Amino acid sequence: MRMLEDEQVPEEDPSGPEKASDSTAGCTVAAASQNSDERPPLPLPLCPLCAFLQPGIKFKGTQKVPTNREDAWIVGVTIQGYDHERGYICGSMEAQNLPTSDETVITFWEGEIVDNINYSFFTGRWDATRAKDIEHWGKFQPFRQYKEAVITGNGGRSLDMSTSRFVFMRWKEQFFVNVSPDCGLTIAGFYYLCFDRQQGRIEGYYHDANSSPWQKLDLSVTPGASGFEFPAYSFA
Numbered sequence: 001m002r003m004l005e006d007e008q009v010p011e012e013d014p015s016g017p018e019k020a021s022d023s024t025a026g027c028t029v030a031a032a033s034q035n036s037d038e039r040p041p042l043p044l045p046l047c048p049l050c051a052f053l054q055p056g057i058k059f060k061g062t063q064k065v066p067t068n069r070e071d072a073w074i075v076g077v078t079i080q081g082y083d084h085e086r087g088y089i090c091g092s093m094e095a096q097n098l099p100t101s102d103e104t105v106i107t108f109w110e111g112e113i114v115d116n117i118n119y120s121f122f123t124g125r126w127d128a129t130r131a132k133d134i135e136h137w138g139k140f141q142p143f144r145q146y147k148e149a150v151i152t153g154n155g156g157r158s159l160d161m162s163t164s165r166f167v168f169m170r171w172k173e174q175f176f177v178n179v180s181p182d183c184g185l186t187i188a189g190f191y192y193l194c195f196d197r198q199q200g201r202i203e204g205y206y207h208d209a210n211s212s213p214w215q216k217l218d219l220s221v222t223p224g225a226s227g228f229e230f231p232a233y234s235f236a
Helices: 049-052 130-137 141-145 147-152
Strands: 059-066 068-083 086-095 105-113 166-176 190-196 201-207 215-221
Touching: 049 105, 059 201, 068 130, 068 215, 086 166, 130 147, 141 147, 141 166, 141 190
Parallel strands: none
Antiparallel strands: 059 068, 059 215, 068 086, 086 105, 105 166, 166 190, 190 201, 201 215
């Protein structure tokens, strides 16, 4: 989310939605066969590194606007749903210390996991051109090893992200939970994110064609967080 502004920044027309079609997959890995027969290997349970994305896991951090870095928003995120086979994730975001509100503002978001099976590095919507995609992904140091393959390989569809330490995602806020839409904030944009599965840290940048660029989100997993603990409010 961001504060409403009068600034208008023109944007190119986005290209069509980009979805990858490779048949490899998510956060599971194939177990090596220990037997001499020719039976197919059995899949191992969900990779432990993906535990940070399970429902109930909480993150805390800040969102900073480049023009006013000292006035950071306090942000909390709770994962509500995660389906690695569909490349889907969703959750809630709570923002405090907002200049437009004395109360905590809560939004519900849905996300796309860049697995090159369901979603590629090219967004294909939300006013994001391919050039904007590369520009934003390029802010993340771990992406730089994939940049050439993404540019020349139609979004990096040939890349196997299942064993990568880093998970790239997009989060799009869908609606306000506890305030009205005219609260002085907008959720028209979305976040580009890079998640470190070993450290439990999320770095992100908010993109909105009518917003100041490079609003940075920094989140770390809450110490001792465990899954499947849902907050008291509901999204019904």
